[in-house]
Amino acid sequence: MNEEILNEDIQIVDEEKVLKVKETLPNDELIFDLAELFKVFGDSTRMKIICALLEEELCVGDIACITNSTPSAISHQLRVLKQSKLVKYRKEGKVVYYSLDDDHVKEIFEKGREHIEEV
Amino acid sequence: MNEEILNEDIQIVDEEKVLKVKETLPNDELIFDLAELFKVFGDSTRMKIICALLEEELCVGDIACITNSTPSAISHQLRVLKQSKLVKYRKEGKVVYYSLDDDHVKEIFEKGREHIEEV
DNA sequence: TGAATATATGAACAATTATTCACATATTCA
DNA sequence: TGAATATGTGAATAATTGTTCATATATTCA
Numbered sequence: 001m002n003e004e005i006l007n008e009d010i011q012i013v014d015e016e017k018v019l020k021v022k023e024t025l026p027n028d029e030l031i032f033d034l035a036e037l038f039k040v041f042g043d044s045t046r047m048k049i050i051c052a053l054l055e056e057e058l059c060v061g062d063i064a065c066i067t068n069s070t071p072s073a074i075s076h077q078l079r080v081l082k083q084s085k086l087v088k089y090r091k092e093g094k095v096v097y098y099s100l101d102d103d104h105v106k107e108i109f110e111k112g113r114e115h116i117e118e119v
Numbered sequence: 120m121n122e123e124i125l126n127e128d129i130q131i132v133d134e135e136k137v138l139k140v141k142e143t144l145p146n147d148e149l150i151f152d153l154a155e156l157f158k159v160f161g162d163s164t165r166m167k168i169i170c171a172l173l174e175e176e177l178c179v180g181d182i183a184c185i186t187n188s189t190p191s192a193i194s195h196q197l198r199v200l201k202q203s204k205l206v207k208y209r210k211e212g213k214v215v216y217y218s219l220d221d222d223h224v225k226e227i228f229e230k231g232r233e234h235i236e237e238v
Numbered sequence: 239t240g241a242a243t244a245t246a247t248g249a250a251c252a253a254t255t256a257t258t259c260a261c262a263t264a265t266t267c268a
Numbered sequence: 269t270g271a272a273t274a275t276g277t278g279a280a281t282a283a284t285t286g287t288t289c290a291t292a293t294a295t296t297c298a
Contacts (some may be wrong), residue, residue, distance in 0.1 A: 011180055011273075013214060018181050021174045025167070025185065033235050034228070035166040042158030043286075047150050055140045060245055061130055062137050066144065073287055075246055085238045094244045094295045095132060104234040109153070111230055115223040116152050119204050130243075162256075179275055192257055194276055213265045213274045239298105246293070254285075263276070268269105 040084045041108065045069060046077050053087065054106060057099040159203045160227065164188060165196050172206065173225060176218040 012018050025031075040046060048067045052058055060078065064071045078098055081087040088101045100106065131137050144150075159165060167186045171177055179197065183190045197217055200206040207220045219225065 012184055013178050013181050013274090017175055017177065018184055021171050021177065021181075021185050024174050025170050028163075030232070030235065031166050031170060032163050034231050035161055035163045037161075037231050037235060038157045038166075038227075039161030042154055042156075042161040044147075044151050044154045045286075047154040047157075048144070051144050051150060052140050055143050056136055058136065058140065059132050061243095062132050062140075065131055065137055066140050070288080071245065072247085072289080075244095076286075079246080085234075091294095096245065102234070102237070104230055104237070108157075108227060108230045108234070111223055111227045112153050112156050113149070115204075115221070115227070116149065116156060118221070118223070132244090164256075180273095189258080190275065191259080191277085194274095195256075198276080210265095215275065241296100241298085243296080244294085247291085249289090251288085252286090254283100256281100256283085258281080259279090261277085264274085266271100266273080268271085 037084055040080055040086060041112070043077070045073065046081060049074065049077060049081065050086070050100070050105060050109060053098060053100045054109065057097050059095045059097050061095075063098070156203055159199055159205060160231070162196070164192065165200060168193065168196060168200065169205070169219070169224060169228060172217060172219045173228065176216050178214045178216050180214075182217070 041050070045067060049063055052063055052066050058066070060071050060074055063069075063078075064074045067074065078087065078089075081098075082089070085101050086105050087098050089096050089098045091097075160169070164186060168182055171182055171185050177185070179190050179193055182188075182197075183193045186193065197206065197208075200217075201208070204220050205224050206217050208215050208217045210216075
């Protein structure tokens with residue numbers, strides 16, 4: 001039974017601990033999704049967009065101006081943020097306004113800042 | 120004065136809003152550091168390591184076993200986690216035990232999970 | 239309708255990065 | 269001391285990804 005769970009090629013120091021942790025580990029899909037989510041936060045341009053949207057609902061062009069980027073680059077990044085359900089948008093004529101989708105973004109941002117500022 | 124702050128090449132929709140957000144934006148260094156921090160969470164292997172260490176202090180070999188990876192790959196990734204002050208370690212003979220450095224890791228992890236599971 | 243403007247998008251390029259492999263270092267113990 | 273074991277590390281490779289550029293789409297308004 002343990003042969004199926006444990007990797008035979010590696011010397012295990014504490015087999016009991018290893019089996020216990022293997023059992024309590026979240027499934028691969030959740031781990032993958034979590035990594036994908038944090039990857040979205042892991043880019044300076046997107047982080048800047050998030051910071052800006054923490055203050056105000058903003059349109060693509062104004063975000064580009066604020067972040068010293070181009071509307072095209074921002075549009076690409078907003079798509080990534082949209083796909084992760086971190087931002088939502090509303091259309092008003094030619095202009096598309098983006099805003100943060102829920103409070104998790106702010107909470108994750110704040111926890112990150114706490115860690116940075118504590119070190 | 121506004122000429123220095125605003126990017127002239129982009130049409131601004133709401134100048135007042137743009138200037139206000141530009142002023143309240145965190146400085147580039149903090150934004151960069153935050154992105155670098157979340158980048159560390161943005162990899163499946165590192166996320167698995169973090170999940171494992173949420174349960175138990177573990178040595179390199181056992182982490183490799185748990186994550187179906189090699190000690191070398193894990194060692195490389197632990198270096199990244201160490202540099203971000205997310206894990207700490209203690210040496211016991213040949214064996215090096217790693218554990219999470221502070222509660223921020225767990226908090227960031229939990230906030231991420233909340234977001235995933237709400238969608 | 240047609241010009242002007244805001245945003246979106248596909249392809250290409252450059253840069254970053256995770257893993258592998260070989261090997262180095264450190265520690266134990268016979 | 270020397271073999272065995274655990275971990276660390278540098279270089280190379282493969283894969284991922286952010287930005288740019290050209291262009292497409294959508295909307296307004298004269």
